[in-house]
Amino acid sequence: SDYSHEPPRHPSLKINSKDPFNAEPPRAALISSYVTSVDFFYKRNHGPIPIVDDLERYRVSIGGLVEKSIELSMDELRKLPKYNITATLQCAGNRRTAMSKMRTVKGVGWDIAALGNATWGGAKLSDVLEIVGIPKLSSNSSLGGRHVEFISVDKCKEEKGGPYKASIPLRQATNPEADVLLAYEMNGEVLNRDHGFPLRVIVPGVIGARSVKWLDRIDIIKDECQGFFMQKDYKMFPPSVDWDNIDWSTRKSQMDFPVQCAICSLEDDNLINQGKITVAGYAVSGGGRGIERVDISVDGGKKWIEAGRYQKDMPYFADDDLGSEKWAWVLFKAVVDAPENGEIIAKAVDTAANVQPENVDVIWNLRGILNTSWHRVRVQKAS
Ligand code: MTE
Numbered sequence: 001s002d003y004s005h006e007p008p009r010h011p012s013l014k015i016n017s018k019d020p021f022n023a024e025p026p027r028a029a030l031i032s033s034y035v036t037s038v039d040f041f042y043k044r045n046h047g048p049i050p051i052v053d054d055l056e057r058y059r060v061s062i063g064g065l066v067e068k069s070i071e072l073s074m075d076e077l078r079k080l081p082k083y084n085i086t087a088t089l090q091c092a093g094n095r096r097t098a099m100s101k102m103r104t105v106k107g108v109g110w111d112i113a114a115l116g117n118a119t120w121g122g123a124k125l126s127d128v129l130e131i132v133g134i135p136k137l138s139s140n141s142s143l144g145g146r147h148v149e150f151i152s153v154d155k156c157k158e159e160k161g162g163p164y165k166a167s168i169p170l171r172q173a174t175n176p177e178a179d180v181l182l183a184y185e186m187n188g189e190v191l192n193r194d195h196g197f198p199l200r201v202i203v204p205g206v207i208g209a210r211s212v213k214w215l216d217r218i219d220i221i222k223d224e225c226q227g228f229f230m231q232k233d234y235k236m237f238p239p240s241v242d243w244d245n246i247d248w249s250t251r252k253s254q255m256d257f258p259v260q261c262a263i264c265s266l267e268d269d270n271l272i273n274q275g276k277i278t279v280a281g282y283a284v285s286g287g288g289r290g291i292e293r294v295d296i297s298v299d300g301g302k303k304w305i306e307a308g309r310y311q312k313d314m315p316y317f318a319d320d321d322l323g324s325e326k327w328a329w330v331l332f333k334a335v336v337d338a339p340e341n342g343e344i345i346a347k348a349v350d351t352a353a354n355v356q357p358e359n360v361d362v363i364w365n366l367r368g369i370l371n372t373s374w375h376r377v378r379v380q381k382a383s
Pocket residue numbers: 041042043044045046047089090091092152153154164194195196207208209210211212213214
């Protein structure tokens with residue numbers, strides 16, 4: 001693979017793997033703004049960043065089980081109604097490093113910042129699929145298609161040099177309220193190369209792996225995409241399954257991500273010299289479920305205090321209409337006393353009352369995905 005044409009990146013990103021480039025921002029940078037800047041947005045790749053430089057000739061083709069295949073240019077996509085959707089993209093491997101401390105897992109190590117909250121601009125996939133004759137809210141195309149496959153132009157070794165691909169159910173793709181986008185903008189600017197220039201998919205509320213970058217083709221297919229990242233990677237196995245007894249076909253491809261939160265104002269270990277500590281971070285849940293509350297404990301989980309929460313630049317209350325922010329994270333903040341036992345814990349509850357698990361061992365899985373265990377940091381008084 002040729003890594004000699006990678007784009008420039010912000011020097012403060014923490015590099016977890018260089019080729020392919022996988023990096024996350026420092027914890028504190030993540031909570032410095034509600035919308036994550038492009039510079040500080042995590043970068044997750046499986047091969048070199050492809051170069052798409054002839055925009056005049058660039059086309060995304062839409063075919064498979066449709067009556068008539070089409071090709072769309074960027075100009076044609078831009079003429080469709082444009083939506084700006086604020087959505088948190090989270091890698092299923094977020095917090096993998098902490099899971100691997102319990103027992104070794106396979107995969108790139110990530111601290112707690114393999115996610116970001118951006119405003120994505122583009123056309124709705126449900127509008128695009130109407131052009132090829134598939135109405136809104138369809139579970140089947142007339143030719144028997146039930147899934148929508150996204151195929152990239154990049155090359156990954158897991159696909160034996162072929163492109164990255166993934167699929168989502170047709171029902172979700174044709175549901176305007178699922179807000180699946182063909183995005184050409186990120187935070188009001190043209191998408192940059194790292195994040196999928198000129199066109200990527202955004203599947204809100206779903207693990208990042210389904211939001212295919214550098215889109216080449218969209219195919220309507222009968223069965224789920226058979227690619228590596230759908231069938232042999234992003235699946236959640238029970239703790240009893242290891243590499244000697246794994247049967248990939250027994251589990252579904254992971255789609256929605258579960259409720260998650262993490263403290264970003266503190267590192268794993270901190271020296272403090274005052275009695276009060278600011279605990280701030282993010283909380284997010286998949287599937288369009290909002291965040292109901294975030295609880296903080298300084299006594300190992302016996303007593304909890306509720307953190308203040310923010311969405312956009314306004315205080316946000318859980319029972320309101322979630323509106324356009326239902327895919328976005330909530331930032332939280334609380335000021336607490338220094339813990340006697342030296343540990344601060346955060347856990348979030350989503351609007352369906354799902355709660356994060358207390359310990360990582362009950363959700364350990366060999367690929368190290370979806371570590372959503374209570375987030376714990378340690379503080380020590382400086383002497
Ligand atoms: N799309 C392509 N073409 N190639 C990739 O390697 N990685 C996926 C997804 N889309 C990937 C891809 C994964 S695992 C994640 S988490 C997100 O892109 C990361 O998107 P980002 O780099 O814009 O943050």
